[in-house]
Amino acid sequence: MCIFCKIIKQEIPAHVIYEDDLVLAIFDISQVTKGHTLIMPKKHYANIYEADDAVLERMIIVSRQLAGRLKKKFNASGINILNNNEPAAGQTVEHLHFHIIPRYDENDSIICEFRPSGINVGQVAAEWK
Ligand code: 5GP
Numbered sequence: 001m002c003i004f005c006k007i008i009k010q011e012i013p014a015h016v017i018y019e020d021d022l023v024l025a026i027f028d029i030s031q032v033t034k035g036h037t038l039i040m041p042k043k044h045y046a047n048i049y050e051a052d053d054a055v056l057e058r059m060i061i062v063s064r065q066l067a068g069r070l071k072k073k074f075n076a077s078g079i080n081i082l083n084n085n086e087p088a089a090g091q092t093v094e095h096l097h098f099h100i101i102p103r104y105d106e107n108d109s110i111i112c113e114f115r116p117s118g119i120n121v122g123q124v125a126a127e128w129k
């Protein structure tokens with residue numbers, strides 16, 4: 001059984017901040033910033049590709065609610081919602097989850113930077129067809 005399934009079954013302790021019939025939200029054990037939260041489905045899906053629409057809908061709606069609550073409680077300046085799928089994208093726990101990351105200032109402990117790759121958008125669009 002995966003580590004998040006063990007948390008859902010209360011075999012491993014966690015700081016739960018939200019729970020309903022479909023999803024559970026906990027504070028990440030490794031707080032990238034104050035209030036760093038994980039929201040996950042109670043049913044095991046390895047990643048976003050596998051999840052039911054109803055579960056994904058609930059995850060994003062509750063993420064928005066928690067984003068607002070976290071921002072207010074911890075006086076954050078912004079929020080990132082991040083989902084990693086597969087190791088190439090940084091996924092380390094193979095149970096679908098979104099990170100909800102309160103942001104404070106440019107010196108906080110997370111760097112989300114989009115650097116131009118030089119890839120031509122017209123060529124990408126041609127390849128997509
Ligand atoms: P990923 O890299 O898969 O997107 O993120 C997995 C996250 O799960 C990491 O940020 C990591 O700190 C968190 N995590 C791993 N094990 C535990 C645990 O046992 N408890 C909690 N609360 N978070 C965990």
Ligand code: ZN
Binds near residue numbers: 043
């Ligand atoms: Zn699981």
